Structures are given as structure tokens and as C-alpha cells.
Amino acid sequence: MxxxxxxxxxxxxxxxxxxxxxxxxxxxxxxxxxPKAPAKDFQSLDTRIQTLKQDAMELNRDLLVLEEELLFPSSTQVAVFVSMDIGTLFDLDAVQVKLDNNIVSNYLYTDREVKALVRGGVQRLYLGNLKTGKHELVAVFTGKGPRWRDYRRGATLNFEKTTNPKYIELQIKDTESKQQPEFRVKEWQ
Amino acid sequence: MPRVVENIIRLSLALGCAAALSMAPAHSRELREVKDPHYGEVLFHFYQQNYFSALTTLMTAQHFERLPHHNDEAELLRGGMLLSYGLHRQAGEIFQALIDAGAAPAVRDRAWFYLAKIRHQRGYLAEAEEAMSRIQGRLPGDLEDERRVLHALMLQREGRHAEAVAALRQASLRSSWAAYGRYNLGVALIQAGDRDAGVTLLDELGRDRARGEEMAALRDKANVALAFAFLQSETPARAKPYLDRVRMNGLMSNKALLGLGWTHAALNQPERALVPWSELAQRATVDTAVQESLLAVPFAYGKLGAHKQSLAGYELALAAYSREIERLDQSIEAIRRGSLVENIIRNNPGDESGWFWRISRLPDTPESRYLAELLASHAFQEGMKNYRDLRFLADNIGRWTQQSAIYRDMLATRRQGYTERLPRVTAGEHALDIERLRAARTKYVEELERIEREEDAGALASDKEQALAARLERLRRGAGTLTDAEQRAQMQEKQRLLSGLLNWDLSAKYPERLWQAQKGMKEADSAFTEAEKHRFALDAARTDVPESFGAFENRIAGMDSRIRGLQTQVADISREQENYLAELAVDELTHRRENIVAYVTQARFAVAQIYDEAVRAKEKTQ
Known part of the structure; x- marks a missing residue:
């Protein structure tokens, strides 16, 4: 047996x-x-691909720098950012930005973008040019507020554009005491 | 795609995926406070797993020195993203630089861990070991268990079973890694010769109330591994209870049925072996266990002396093998035609290239049925990821090609506009005659200084006051010509009084008027300075603007050349990578074909034996 x-x-x-x-x-x-130990040709190819990726990233950086210097020189550059904290009192749908009464951006957000904002990401919503002098920015935020109601609020900033780049941040904050979202505009120095 | 294929992929990727996903949340809380908006912009891309955009945005911000408050974090993040993008060598350099610059031990250990993991998954085993050995402290949360499991994997690959066991014994049983750790530990113990301890661990896992398909598949795997360990040690009776635990439709069910048949066969119960083998033989012949069962069924009939059924079984097997060989040949041909890689990419879309991309869906093509295991392997996944990254780069570079053309046109338009506007601006400047204005200003400054020095209030009189003064002067002269002495005296007194009043007024208003005049002069100076500035700017622009046009044109030309160079390289390497992947797939199918050919030989040999025995039996009876 x-x-x-x-x-x-x-x-x-x-x-x-x-x-x-x-x-x-x-x-x-x-x-x-x-993993199976990769074949030698895989490692050789992998090494070449890594070098290629590195070259491509550096090229992209140089092109982005060129693009910015060409299209948005620092003397006239203005950038508008959007940030959000917590995000429990306001569910962002869209932001409209007007500069000197001209609409420069109308942006609809995806869930993924809103999640990235809530996690601490800051979106560069607009990059453009402005002459030196006084200007007005108006931002209109649309979304769902407390108790899932439609919510639409505006925020205004009068600012002076100098020959330095101007960075403006549209902040969406939850104010726990009022149980309302708050919309602020911050000028970065 | 058949569910079983999804399961194969899910199970085989479980280790890798869970490990990779643990990377992102580690950043989420600690990086919340954004002190530079451009750093926040990098995070915005990063949190969406758009690593390429995040990396290039970060590098651009670093170029413009826009991250003064986040220098170290930005470098750490860049290292992490380079890992995410598969550039472990460059990431290693960044981590090394951070370590050399005195990064905190916790940051350093985590950096080395991620480095070890990526190197291991990419097959750079010596480098992975080296990175692993640099971890000095305990890693946070589940990462520590993940590290121990990974370390044990490395040790096992080198045959250092006892050390692998020691590493795994320290893993916590609470984490999601516990199940994998227990499985690995059990197998490691058996391999290291401590069979009883290994069996105990695998048995615990094999009885576990598995949560979800992934854990249920792991439980089945533990039971099958145990059963085969007992079959190997020629104690088939102990194998059976473990095989009975395996689900009939799970990922491991085919292998369990095959093992169950062999268990009965080994216990000299061929009639009972026929039950699982016959069930298995009805299943899809793509599975190697099913192919094996096609031989096992007639083998059992042979043992039972049912030579007619045995012969019929072998002939059925030969027919099935023949069909399978034909399908394999067609599949190999299809892969060589070059459609496999494209089909996989089409079935597995993603936003941007990166570490988290995995093949999750197989294309609905004939060759896919053979490739589930290959596609779930690290080598193929890594190769596909590289291929997909290359596709992304090709698109990215293509877009820049278009942009570059737009910039060239834009620059040409600007140059033309400048050429057209320059004569008009120059003419306007000439009309302004700034030299004449400068001379006038000097004269006014001197006059104001004299007025102040001499306190010449009259010089600051208004038009009305000057007219009044002129009238009073005429009155004075007129009064002197009067012949009537009394009348003359009255007139002169009146004139003196009025002149006195005027002088009083002028003197009273003098300080304010002087201040106003000086203020006006300052304003004029300021306007004058502004005008001069514009003129200097214009002078500078006459030289700088054409130079800047030239500089931009040169930069764009340089970029064009780099773009073209990269385009060619990407196209060449993409082809090589596609061929490499196709060869991997073809090798796998060829290997399968060779196995089936071996079965065919065995089946034919068995058929010949049956005929021989039949002939011998016939000869005996004669």
C-alpha cells in the first residue's frame, strides 16, 4: 500500500x-x-525609459517656464487661487471670477477636484495679465450650503497692481460658530 | 472579463496595491498648512494623483523660487512623486540628499522604506535590500507590518528561511498585512523544516472567517498549500480535510479538485478520485489543472482496469489538447501581430501615468484567456506601466509641439506690432520735446528760489491782483500829474492806502502761495521724472525688445529641437517596449504549449501501452 x-x-x-x-x-x-527577477533587457529598457521620463519632465519644466515668461511676464502677471478648508458647510460646484467687470474664469468642479481642495490643495484658477494701477476682482461661488440648500455668494477685492506679480487667493472657510460657510479674498504679498 | 480572471489579478496584486495606496494618506494631514500658494497648487495635482502635472508644477515653482516656506517638504514630496512615477534612482538621490542634510529620522526611515519597496517591485533586489537595511526605527502604523512582510519576502527569495520567519514573527496580527504575513510565515516555516508550526499557522488561516473575496481567496490558498504539503510528504490522508474546505467556485477550486483526486488516488481509491477529476475535466481547458485532469481521468480508469473507458478518455484528452494547441498558435500569432498591448491600454484608461495605475481589465480577445497570470505578474505590470507612461509622454510632447508653433507665431506677431508701433511712439516722443521741458523746468526752479530768497510776494500775485497793482501804479502816476495840490495829496494818500492793502493781502497770502508753488513744482518734477522714466524705458525697449524677441526665438528653437529629439526617442523605445511585452506574452503561451505537447506525448504513450497490453492479453488467450 x-x-x-x-x-x-x-x-x-x-x-x-x-x-x-x-x-x-x-x-x-x-x-x-x-516578482520574478526581470530579464536583462527589461532592466536596460527600464533604465532608458527612466532617463527619458526625467528628460521629459525637465523639458516640461523648461517649457512651462518659457510659457510663463512669454505669456505672463512678472510685471503684469496676476494669478487667482482657490482654497477650501474642511468643506462640510459648503459643497462647491462652481466659481466665477470677474476682473474689472470682465469674466475671466467660469469653472465647474469635479468631485475629485473638490476632494483635493478639502485635503489642502490650492487650485490656480486663473493666470493672466493686468496693467499697473487699481483693479477690482469679484468672485461668485455656487454650490450647496448648510442643509443642502442652493448657495450663491460673492466676494470682492479692490487691489493695486504694481510691477510685481499679484497673487490673490479665494478662500472658502467653514465658520463653526455661525454654521455658515465664509468666503474671503486674500492678497499674497 | 470572466470573474475568475478578475480574482486572479486582484489576489496577485493585493500585496502591491495595498502597499502603494498607503503612500498617499501619509501626506494628507501633515501638509495641510499651505504657506506658499504655489505649493498648494502642487498638492492640488498630487491629491488628484496627477503626478506628472504635480511634478512639473513643483519643478517650475522651484525654478521661480516660489516655495520659500516649503523647501524641504517640497523636496520630500518630489522624491515621493518620482517614486510614484517609477524614477526610483532619481528619488533615491533626493532622499539621500535629504538624509545627508539631516532629515528627521522618521522621514528618513519612511523614505528608505518606499525606496526599498519600489526597487523590489521593479526587480532591483540588491538595491532593495540595501535600502531596507538603512531603516533604523519603527515605521508608523501599518507601514511597519508592511515592511516586515516585504523584508521577509526578500529573505525568502534568498533562501534565508529562518531569518524570514524571524522577520514575520514580529509582524502584528491586527493590521491588514496580518493575513498575508501569516500565510507567508506558514509557508516559510514549512520550507525551513518547522512543519508543525507552519501547519498550525496555515490551518488557522484556513479556518478563518474571511472578510471579502480577497481574504476568502487567500484562505483557499492556505488550505491548498497545506494539502499539497501533506501530499508531498506522502501523507495523503491528512491532505483531504484541507481540500474539503476550499470553495468549489473559488480561484483555487481547480487546483483543489485536482489535489483531491490525487489524494484519493494516493490512498488507492481510484474510483473516488474519478469524482473530482471528472468534475474538473468538464471545466474550461485553459486552466492547467483542467488540462492535467484530462490525463488523470483515464489514468484512474486504467487503475480500475476499465481499459476501454481509459482509452476513450485519452482520446478525448488528445482531441482537447489538439484544440488547445491550435488556439495557442492562433493567440501567439495574434500577439505577434501587435494588438495585445493596445487592447490592454484601451481597456484600462487612467488620467495620468503613475504608480497607482494597474491593469484591472483584460481585453476581450482570444489570447486574453491565457494571459491572466502573466498580466498579473509584476514584470508584465511594470512593463505595461512603462509603456503607458511612454504613451502619455508621446501625447504630452505632441501637445507641446503645437504650443511651440503657437508661440512662434505669437512672437512673430509681437515683433511685427512692435515694428509698426515704434515709429509712432518715436514721433510722439519728439513732439513732446523733453529737452525744452527740461530747460523750462530749470528756469522755473531758479525763479521760485529767487522769490523765496527775496520774499517777492508780488511775483506770486494772482492775475486779478496783478491787474490791481497795475491800476494802482497807473493811479500813482496819474496822481503825480494833478495840478491841484490838495487833490493830488488826497489821490496819493488813497493810492498809498490801496497799495498798502494790496501788499498786506499779498504778504498774508505769500506763505501759502509759496507752498502751493513749491508743491506744484514737486508735482511737475514727479511728472517730469515719470516722463524721463518713460523715455529711458523707451530707449531701453529699443534695444531690449528686439533682443528679447531674439532670446525667446532662440529658446523656442532650442525647445523645438529637444521636443523633436524626445519624440523620436519615445517612439523608438515605445516600439521596443511593445515588442518586449509581446515577447513576454509569447514566451508564456509557448511555455503552455510545450506543457500540452508533453501531455500529448504522455497520452499517446498511455494509449500505446493500452494497445500493447490488449495485444499481449489477446496473445495470452490464444
Whole structure:
């Protein structure tokens, strides 16, 4: 009987080894999930791809720098950012920005973008040019407020554009004491 | 896509995915306070997992020195994102630089851990070991258990089972890594010779109330591994209870049925072995266990002496193998034609390239049925990720090609506008005659100084007052010509009185008028300075603007050349990568084909044996 068992199992494992099943089963998930050492040509290709990615990133950086210097020189540059804290009292749908009564941006937000804002991301909503002097910015925020009601609020900023770049941040904050969202406009120095 | 294929992929990726996803939340709270808006912009892209945009935005902000409050964090984030983008070498350099610059131990240890993980997953095993050895402290949260599991994997690959066991013994059982850790530990113990301890651990896992498909699949795997360990040690009776625990339709069910048949066969119960094997033989022949069962069924009939059924079974198997070989040949041909990679990319869209992208759906093509295991492997996933990154780069560079053309046109328009406007502006400047204005200003300044010095209130008199003074002067002269002495005296007195009143008024108003005049002069000076500034700006513009046009044109030309160079490289390497992936797939299918050919040989040999025995039996009876 013992001999029969051994002979049968030996036959079985010979078959399994031949087709590679046994290795996978006996060593289980470890062998199956651990990476096979990549072939040499993979590493060579991988190295070249890494270099290519690095070159592409540097090219993108240089092109973005060129684009900004060409289109938005610092002497006339104005950038409008949007930020949000907590985000429990206001569910942002859209923001409209007017500069000197001209609409420069109408932006509808995706869920993913709103989540990125709530996590601490700051969106650069608008990048443009303005002459030196006095200007007016009006931002209109649309979304759902407390108790899921439609909510639309505006915020205004009168500011002076100098020959330095001007950064303006539209802040959406939850004011717990009032249980209302608050919309502020901050000038970065 | 068949559910079983999804399951194979999900299970095989469980280790990698869970590890990768743990990376993002680690950043979320600690980086909340944004002191530079451009840093927040980087985070905005980062939190959306748009790593390429986040990286290039970060690099651009660093170029303009816009992150003064977040220098170190930005570098740490850049390192993390380079890891996310698969650039572990460059990420390593950043982490090394942070470490050299005295980063906090917690940051340093986490940096080395991520580095070890990515290197391991990319197959750079020696480098992964080196990074792992640099971790000195305990990592936060689940990362510590993840580290121990990863470390154990590395040790096991080197055959250092005892050390792998020691590493895994320290892993907490509470974390999501516990199940994988227990499984790995169990297998490691058996491999290291401590079978009883390994069996105990795997048995616990095999009885576990699994939460979700992934854990249920792992439980099945533990039971199958245990059963095969007992089959290997020629104690088939102990294997059976574990195989009975495996779900009939789970990922491991085919292998369990195959093992159950062999268990009965080993216990000399071929008639009972036929039950699982016959069930298995009805399933899709793409699975290697099913292919094996096609041989096992006639083998069992042979053991039972049912040679007719055995012969029929082998012939069925041969027919099935023949169909399978034909399908494999067609699939190999299809892959060589080059459609596989494109189909996979089309079925697995994503926003941007990056670490979190994984193949989750197989294309609905004939060759896909064979490739589930290959597609779930690290080598193929990494290769696909690289290919997808290359596709993204090709699109990205393509967009810049268009932008670059737009900038060139825009610059040409600006140059033309400048050329047209310059003569008009120059003419306006000439009309303004700033030299004449400068001379007039000097004269006024001198006059004002004299007035102040001499306290010449009359010089600041209004038009009306000057007219009055002129009238009084005429009156004085007229009074002198009067012949009547009394009348003359009266007139002169009146004139003196009026002149006195005028002088009094002028003297009273003098300080204010002087101040007004000086103020006016200052305003004029300011306007004059402004005019001079404009003139200097205009002079500078005459030189600088054409130079800046030239500089921008040169920069754009330089960028164009880099864009073209990269475009060619991306296209070339993409082709190579596609070929490499196709070869991986073809190798896998060829390997499968060779196995089936081996089965065919065995089946034919068995058929020949049956015929031989039949002939011998016939000869005996004659």
C-alpha cells in the first residue's frame, strides 16, 4: 500500500513539476506574488525609459517656464487661487471670477477636484495679465450650503497692481460658530 | 472579463496595491498648512494623483523660487512623486540628499522604506535590500507590518528561511498585512523544516472567517498549500480535510479538485478520485489543472482496469489538447501581430501615468484567456506601466509641439506690432520735446528760489491782483500829474492806502502761495521724472525688445529641437517596449504549449501501452 501511495504521488508530482504547478502551490502566494527577477533587457529598457521620463519632465519644466515668461511676464502677471478648508458647510460646484467687470474664469468642479481642495490643495484658477494701477476682482461661488440648500455668494477685492506679480487667493472657510460657510479674498504679498 | 480572471489579478496584486495606496494618506494631514500658494497648487495635482502635472508644477515653482516656506517638504514630496512615477534612482538621490542634510529620522526611515519597496517591485533586489537595511526605527502604523512582510519576502527569495520567519514573527496580527504575513510565515516555516508550526499557522488561516473575496481567496490558498504539503510528504490522508474546505467556485477550486483526486488516488481509491477529476475535466481547458485532469481521468480508469473507458478518455484528452494547441498558435500569432498591448491600454484608461495605475481589465480577445497570470505578474505590470507612461509622454510632447508653433507665431506677431508701433511712439516722443521741458523746468526752479530768497510776494500775485497793482501804479502816476495840490495829496494818500492793502493781502497770502508753488513744482518734477522714466524705458525697449524677441526665438528653437529629439526617442523605445511585452506574452503561451505537447506525448504513450497490453492479453488467450 505504502509503495502504491509513493509511486502514485511521485507520478503526480513529476507531472505537476513538469507543468510548474507544484512550485506555485507548494510555495504558495509568496512565489506567485514576488516578482520574478526581470530579464536583462527589461532592466536596460527600464533604465532608458527612466532617463527619458526625467528628460521629459525637465523639458516640461523648461517649457512651462518659457510659457510663463512669454505669456505672463512678472510685471503684469496676476494669478487667482482657490482654497477650501474642511468643506462640510459648503459643497462647491462652481466659481466665477470677474476682473474689472470682465469674466475671466467660469469653472465647474469635479468631485475629485473638490476632494483635493478639502485635503489642502490650492487650485490656480486663473493666470493672466493686468496693467499697473487699481483693479477690482469679484468672485461668485455656487454650490450647496448648510442643509443642502442652493448657495450663491460673492466676494470682492479692490487691489493695486504694481510691477510685481499679484497673487490673490479665494478662500472658502467653514465658520463653526455661525454654521455658515465664509468666503474671503486674500492678497499674497 | 470572466470573474475568475478578475480574482486572479486582484489576489496577485493585493500585496502591491495595498502597499502603494498607503503612500498617499501619509501626506494628507501633515501638509495641510499651505504657506506658499504655489505649493498648494502642487498638492492640488498630487491629491488628484496627477503626478506628472504635480511634478512639473513643483519643478517650475522651484525654478521661480516660489516655495520659500516649503523647501524641504517640497523636496520630500518630489522624491515621493518620482517614486510614484517609477524614477526610483532619481528619488533615491533626493532622499539621500535629504538624509545627508539631516532629515528627521522618521522621514528618513519612511523614505528608505518606499525606496526599498519600489526597487523590489521593479526587480532591483540588491538595491532593495540595501535600502531596507538603512531603516533604523519603527515605521508608523501599518507601514511597519508592511515592511516586515516585504523584508521577509526578500529573505525568502534568498533562501534565508529562518531569518524570514524571524522577520514575520514580529509582524502584528491586527493590521491588514496580518493575513498575508501569516500565510507567508506558514509557508516559510514549512520550507525551513518547522512543519508543525507552519501547519498550525496555515490551518488557522484556513479556518478563518474571511472578510471579502480577497481574504476568502487567500484562505483557499492556505488550505491548498497545506494539502499539497501533506501530499508531498506522502501523507495523503491528512491532505483531504484541507481540500474539503476550499470553495468549489473559488480561484483555487481547480487546483483543489485536482489535489483531491490525487489524494484519493494516493490512498488507492481510484474510483473516488474519478469524482473530482471528472468534475474538473468538464471545466474550461485553459486552466492547467483542467488540462492535467484530462490525463488523470483515464489514468484512474486504467487503475480500475476499465481499459476501454481509459482509452476513450485519452482520446478525448488528445482531441482537447489538439484544440488547445491550435488556439495557442492562433493567440501567439495574434500577439505577434501587435494588438495585445493596445487592447490592454484601451481597456484600462487612467488620467495620468503613475504608480497607482494597474491593469484591472483584460481585453476581450482570444489570447486574453491565457494571459491572466502573466498580466498579473509584476514584470508584465511594470512593463505595461512603462509603456503607458511612454504613451502619455508621446501625447504630452505632441501637445507641446503645437504650443511651440503657437508661440512662434505669437512672437512673430509681437515683433511685427512692435515694428509698426515704434515709429509712432518715436514721433510722439519728439513732439513732446523733453529737452525744452527740461530747460523750462530749470528756469522755473531758479525763479521760485529767487522769490523765496527775496520774499517777492508780488511775483506770486494772482492775475486779478496783478491787474490791481497795475491800476494802482497807473493811479500813482496819474496822481503825480494833478495840478491841484490838495487833490493830488488826497489821490496819493488813497493810492498809498490801496497799495498798502494790496501788499498786506499779498504778504498774508505769500506763505501759502509759496507752498502751493513749491508743491506744484514737486508735482511737475514727479511728472517730469515719470516722463524721463518713460523715455529711458523707451530707449531701453529699443534695444531690449528686439533682443528679447531674439532670446525667446532662440529658446523656442532650442525647445523645438529637444521636443523633436524626445519624440523620436519615445517612439523608438515605445516600439521596443511593445515588442518586449509581446515577447513576454509569447514566451508564456509557448511555455503552455510545450506543457500540452508533453501531455500529448504522455497520452499517446498511455494509449500505446493500452494497445500493447490488449495485444499481449489477446496473445495470452490464444
Amino acid at each position: 505504502r509503495e502504491t501511495v509513493s509511486a502514485t504521488l511521485r507520478y503526480f508530482f513529476r507531472c505537476l513539476s513538469a507543468i510548474g504547478i507544484f512550485t506555485a502551490l507548494a510555495t504558495g502566494a509568496i512565489a506567485a506574488e514576488a
